[in-house]
């Protein structure tokens with residue numbers, strides 16, 4: 001059974017209308033498709049839904065869900081950013097927007113103890129900005145910056161309870177082994193601490209293939225050693241591609257399913273159903 005719950009359309013930073021994803025998903029044999037546009041943020045940026053576009057996004061998603069109901073199961077969601085002191089409560093937004101599910105992701109790391117917008121480290125933009133943020137916001141303390149990222153995700157899991165946690169170790173994408181090694185004890189400790197919260201709340205970890213097919217990483221998010229820990233802790237996993245174009249809906253699917261099988265997983269789990277591997 002093929003599905004993908006992590007997709008972006010031209011309403012946010014993806015390409016093509018929502019309907020193009022539905023048509024491509026049917027062509028590719030997917031039986032379920034989730035829309036997960038970036039939730040509107042309280043400040044200007046280049047990737048999230050504009051607040052004024054949210055009603056149209058939801059209306060179009062509902063129209064497609066109904067129109068294609070005999071061909072594919074469509075689920076309406078958002079990829080929500082957790083930014084302490086700035087982001088809207090996930091449950092309230094879920095209810096207001098009438099969503100089926102949400103993915104919780106951290107792209108913007110708030111300096112611990114601050115709510116100042118100038119103290120936000122963007123881990124997912126250009127690589128120079130990633131390095132610059134560590135210098136400017138964390139005084140060059142790489143460990144403090146990366147630990148803040150994982151702690152913010154831990155707080156998100158515990159307080160916002162998203163159904164799925166998005167690209168769990170994306171903070172490592174721009175690192176390329178230059179600033180820190182993921183084998184370091186403090187890094188492993190941060191992962192363990194987060195996974196304990198994920199296990200407790202039953203959050204689903206996505207194996208997100210985007211880094212691989214865009215050539216930015218060799219591993220899926222999260223990396224193999226973290227997926228091994230997920231298996232050891234009986235944490236639920238699913239496969240998503242974080243598609244920003246309809247043709248990316250099934251990128252690196254088969255390889256990732258094979259990897260999960262090799263790690264001992266027998267099934268993947270979505271917020272709505274399970275699928276044997």
Ligand SMILES: [Zn+2]
Nearest residue numbers: 079105166167
């Ligand atoms: Zn994301």
Ligand SMILES: [Zn+2]
Nearest residue numbers: 006008079242
């Ligand atoms: Zn995404």
